[in-house]
Amino acid sequence: MDGQSCVMIMNEWDIVAARQLGRHAAKELGFGAVDQARITTAISELARNIYHYANGGKIYIDKIEEKEKKGIKITASDHGPGIPDIRKAMEDGFTTSGGLGAGLPGVKRLMDEFYIDSKTGEGTVVQVVKWLR
Amino acid sequence: MMKTSKIPILKLYNNLLISIQWELDDKTAMQFQEDLLKKIHETGATGVVIDLTSVDVIDSFIAKILGDCVNMSKLMGATVVLTGIQPAVAITLIELGIELEDIHTALDLEKGLELLKELED
Amino acid sequence: MSLKISGIVEFIRMHRDEIMKDWIDRFNKADAQSISAESDQIDQAIAAEYVNILIEWSKNKEDEFSRKIHEFSKRIVQLDWPMDKIAQCLHTFEKILFAKLLEKQIPGDPLELLSEIEKVTSPVNREVFLQYTSSYERTINLQKMALQELSAPLIPVFDSITVMPLIGTIDTDRAKRIMENLLKGVVKYRSEVVLIDITGVPVVDTMVAHHIIQAAEAVRLVGAKSLLVGIRPEIAQTIVNLGIDLSQITTKNTLQKGIEAALEMTNRKIVSMGERR
Numbered sequence: 001m002d003g004q005s006c007v008m009i010m011n012e013w014d015i016v017a018a019r020q021l022g023r024h025a026a027k028e029l030g031f032g033a034v035d036q037a038r039i040t041t042a043i044s045e046l047a048r049n050i051y052h053y054a055n056g057g058k059i060y061i062d063k064i065e066e067k068e069k070k071g072i073k074i075t076a077s078d079h080g081p082g083i084p085d086i087r088k089a090m091e092d093g094f095t096t097s098g099g100l101g102a103g104l105p106g107v108k109r110l111m112d113e114f115y116i117d118s119k120t121g122e123g124t125v126v127q128v129v130k131w132l133r
Numbered sequence: 134m135m136k137t138s139k140i141p142i143l144k145l146y147n148n149l150l151i152s153i154q155w156e157l158d159d160k161t162a163m164q165f166q167e168d169l170l171k172k173i174h175e176t177g178a179t180g181v182v183i184d185l186t187s188v189d190v191i192d193s194f195i196a197k198i199l200g201d202c203v204n205m206s207k208l209m210g211a212t213v214v215l216t217g218i219q220p221a222v223a224i225t226l227i228e229l230g231i232e233l234e235d236i237h238t239a240l241d242l243e244k245g246l247e248l249l250k251e252l253e254d
Numbered sequence: 255m256s257l258k259i260s261g262i263v264e265f266i267r268m269h270r271d272e273i274m275k276d277w278i279d280r281f282n283k284a285d286a287q288s289i290s291a292e293s294d295q296i297d298q299a300i301a302a303e304y305v306n307i308l309i310e311w312s313k314n315k316e317d318e319f320s321r322k323i324h325e326f327s328k329r330i331v332q333l334d335w336p337m338d339k340i341a342q343c344l345h346t347f348e349k350i351l352f353a354k355l356l357e358k359q360i361p362g363d364p365l366e367l368l369s370e371i372e373k374v375t376s377p378v379n380r381e382v383f384l385q386y387t388s389s390y391e392r393t394i395n396l397q398k399m400a401l402q403e404l405s406a407p408l409i410p411v412f413d414s415i416t417v418m419p420l421i422g423t424i425d426t427d428r429a430k431r432i433m434e435n436l437l438k439g440v441v442k443y444r445s446e447v448v449l450i451d452i453t454g455v456p457v458v459d460t461m462v463a464h465h466i467i468q469a470a471e472a473v474r475l476v477g478a479k480s481l482l483v484g485i486r487p488e489i490a491q492t493i494v495n496l497g498i499d500l501s502q503i504t505t506k507n508t509l510q511k512g513i514e515a516a517l518e519m520t521n522r523k524i525v526s527m528g529e530r531r
Contacts, residue, residue: 012159019190020156034434037189037221041229044192092230106193106229216477220437223475227468233475240444240477 005061007047009078015047018059025061026072029132038110039072039130045107046076046126054080054123064129071112071131079123086118140165142172148180148249149173149211150242154187162198169202173211180249181206184242186217196231203236212237212252216245262355262374267309269354274301276350300330304347307378323378327385337386344379348372406432408439414446415516417509421454429465436469440478447516448473451509453484463498470503479519481505483512 005025007018022043026036043059050057057078064073083089092105104126108114113129138161143150149172151165169181183199185191191199203213214237218226226233237252239245266273278301307322330340348371355367406428410416418436440448450466452458458466466482473480482505485493493500506512517523 016156016158023190032434033219034221034224037219037225038228040190041192041225044190044194045229048192048194103193106231109228109230110225215475218475218477220434220441220472220476223437223472224433226475227472232471238475238477240441240446244446244477 007059007061008056009047009050009059010056012051015044015051018047018061019044022059022061022072022074025063026130029063029070029072031072031130031132035130035133039074042107042110042128042130043074045103046074046128049103049126050076050078050080054078056080057123069131071129073127073129074111076126077123082120082122082124083116083118084120086116090116139168142168144172144176144178147178148182148246149176149178150182150184152184152186152242156190157188157195159194162195166198166202166205170205170209173206173209178211179253180246181211181213182216182239182242182245182249183213184216184245185222186219186241189219189222191218191222191226193229193231196226196229196233200233200236212249214239214245214248217241259370259373262351262370263309265355265358266305266351266374269358270305270309273347273350273354274298274305276354277301277347280346280350300333303329304378308374320381323381324385326378327382330382331385331389337383340382340386344375344382348375402431406435408435408443408448410443410445411513412517412520412522414444414520415449415513416440416443416445416447417449417451417513419451419454419509423457424455424462424465426461426465429462429469433465433469433472437472437476440473440476445478447479447481447519449481449483449509449512449516451484451512452482452489453486453509455489458489458492460496460498463493463496463500467500467503479504481512481515483507483509 005021007014007021009015009018019040023036023040026039031039043061047059050059057076057080060073060075060077062073062075064071089104090108104116107126107128111128111130113127115127116124118124138155140151140153140161149169151169153165157165172178173181183202199215203215206213215233216239218238237248239248278297303326307319307326310319310322351371352364352368355371356364401422406418406420408416408418416439418432418439420432424432436448436450439445450469452466455462470480470482480503482500482503485505485507504515506515514524
């Protein structure tokens with residue numbers, strides 16, 4: 001599958017850049033308007049997490065293909081403080097930044113697949129996939 | 134550093150009209166909140182219509198700012214109506230778990246102004 | 255000395271009429287209720303073709319052979335027999351062939367004989383079942399598509415009032431599609447009120463209710479109001495018994511009442527133009 005795009009998330013403008021890139025890729029893959037919005041919003045949430053908690057990181061956007069299925073994979077990776085209690089972070093309404101608390105569970109609902117790996121002091125990797133219906 | 138763009142706020146009789154025409158970034162959104170409240174204070178407007186027809190992404194942060202705008206305006210005596218929220222945006226907000234409860238909405242600017250009039254009566 | 259595959263094929267060729275007669279007799283006896291002259295003939299033709307294919311298999315080149323099996327299998331599928339009947343039928347053939355081989359005192363270990371028979375028949379049998387499964391899969395896919403098409407129609411009934419009748423079971427996938435159609439329709443028809451009619455939804459459980467609530471909230475965000483209509487007594491019971499909170503949604507028991515309410519919400523009503531004849 002053709003290459004990977006990557007956006008460094010260092011400041012607020014990069015959040016916009018990441019979601020524009022994601023929307024573009026989603027459109028290219030043939031996702032409908034609603035799925036485009038889901039994907040773009042998920043990217044926005046992930047990028048925001050990086051910006052707020054990890055003080056910088058990267059968002060990778062991959063077009064993927066598997067058994068006649070096509071999809072888009074978003075990987076958010078940072079070397080921030082990590083999430084001490086992943087289960088708690090996945091509960092609705094849990095937030096440490098005073099936002100709306102949509103965060104990770106919201107992202108999970110928007111996408112088809114959701115993986116998270118986090119080590120305290122080392123960083124966090126969140127990977128989400130949306131398949132083309 | 135990119136320049137923060139300002140969202141124009143128009144006054145029409147007792148109402149303020151805002152049409153957001155491009156993708157909102159955090160700084161622009163926060164600047165907008167400040168400008169709106171200032172404008173309500175200056176003009177004594179009793180109604181505000183924010184048209185979101187051209188906005189195709191609202192994430193939790195932008196949603197929070199918009200929700201705050203509504204509540205802050207209410208404290209200052211102005212009713213806010215959000216109009217033109219796209220189906221895709223509405224679905225995404227609901228799935229994210231953001232409900233924007235107790236917010237007035239209308240299909241478009243025109244219906245939004247009608248609603249404000251109705252609410253005043 | 256054991257009988258090789260070619261030997262078995264040769265055996266079938268030599269005793270062809272005998273085997274076929276036994277096969278059809280045996281099978282028709284088992285299937286006594288559904289015998290008619292017509293289907294009998296088809297059975298004969300099919301049986302003959304099956305045996306032919308088995309006989310010819312060593313003579314033909316590989317790809318031509320597989321093409322033949324393929325065509326034959328397709329024809330079998332078109333007969334529209336139940337799969338177990340086919341399986342039984344093919345199995346009967348093997349049993350008869352085995353019995354005949356033993357009867358004619360062919361030398362060799364019976365177990366080995368069985369495995370040789372299986373080698374002769376299995377390529378054809380496998381293809382028949384493959385065809386069957388793929389034909390079922392095709393049907394299922396077509397039905398899935400048909401189901402998607404009638405998934406969630408949105409009908410404008412009056413200026414700024416639309417109705418979405420929901421029929422059948424709602425799963426997560428369908429619920430998402432319903433929500434999308436609902437919202438796109440609301441914006442397209444500029445509806446102020448949209449009625450979601452669940453008369454045709456057999457079960458409203460927590461999940462379905464959750465989707466309905468979400469849809470109603472999304473409708474509110476785009477700037478319209480939704481009414482939930484067609485709530486049957488048993489649905490009302492389950493909703494309350496499950497402790498589902500639908501208090502944020504206006505509900506009416508029938509579509510008719512819903513439309514009246516919708517007209518009222520848009521400042522209209524239906525009036526009678528004098529006496530009815």
